[in-house]
Amino acid sequence: MAVETKPQTLFTEPRAAQEHKGGSEELEVEYPVSKHSALLSDLQEFPEGGLAAWSTAFGSFLILFCGWGYTTSFGVYQDFYTQYYLTNETSFTISCIGSFNAFLGTAVSLIAGSLYDRGYFYHLVITGSLLQSLSLFTLSFAKPDQYYQILLTQGLGSGIALGLLYVPSLAVVSHYFRRKRTLVMTFATLGSSLGAIVHPIMLNNLLNGHLGFANGVRASAGLVSALLLIACLCMRTRLDPPATPVNYIAAARRCLRDVPFIFMVAGAFLFQIGFYYPLFFLQLDSIKHDNSIIFSFYSLVILNACSSVGRVTSGYIAAFTGVPNLTVIAAISCGSLILGTIGFIGSKQK
Structure with missing residues (x-):
């Protein structure tokens, strides 16, 4: 004999609503799955704006201004250390300070991302801000x-601070924006470009001015500390961390079996190995090749200002060319320009 089974109820209308419609019996009203999903999505609707959303985006902008914006200004320190402060060291040895800083900014992000997923956003942002301020x-x-x-202060300490701040400051933007997420993240990443314009101008005038190295770095550290404090006060989370933590080991195993992904990584x-070469050596090369001091000081500013244009326009260009094609074209162009400096050096030496 067949047994009639009752389908599982997805959504039950309250009894008061049934009586309002004239129903007298306690019936379970079953709605289709699509309506139930729509109700859940309404509960998780992204604000796409508001005071908390835009203040969080502004805080992310400030953190990138003080994080990657400061790291990509290392060319000023490279020039100053080579000529005045670390004269017993080679240019390559000095560049390892900035390279170590940038490496930790990416490597520590692996740990910071995992902690962010577990709900430690405020711990990461506050710790990273304090460490960045203390290091400077x-x-x-x-x-x-x-x-x-x-090496210990600017390379190790500031590098760890950058790694703690980078991923959480960008990821928290997705708590408030979905439809406008790309636009808002573009605004946030412009903080690193603006920082790479402001910091070199400030550092060149401070380090090579009447303040000197010690007081100049303190003045720069004071600005960075004040902006990071404002960022910490502005940023707020909205969504709870996922109930089930991500299994990173299983995810890594799946990625290792994806051959196109491995080639992409x-x-x-x-690409990252060659990316920082002009950021670290452009100002020093400009001075070594008899360009004016003023032009050499602003060469790094010009580079970073043009970089901000590329950050904004790349999203629009990639819509027509495709992301892989644009990446290949940009990498070949950057490599050709860097190799072109070798020819320029050779012509100057002759």
């Missing part, structure tokens, strides 16, 4: 020709 103030006490002091890795 400690850098001001570094003595000339004491390489290890600068390898290509991005190689």
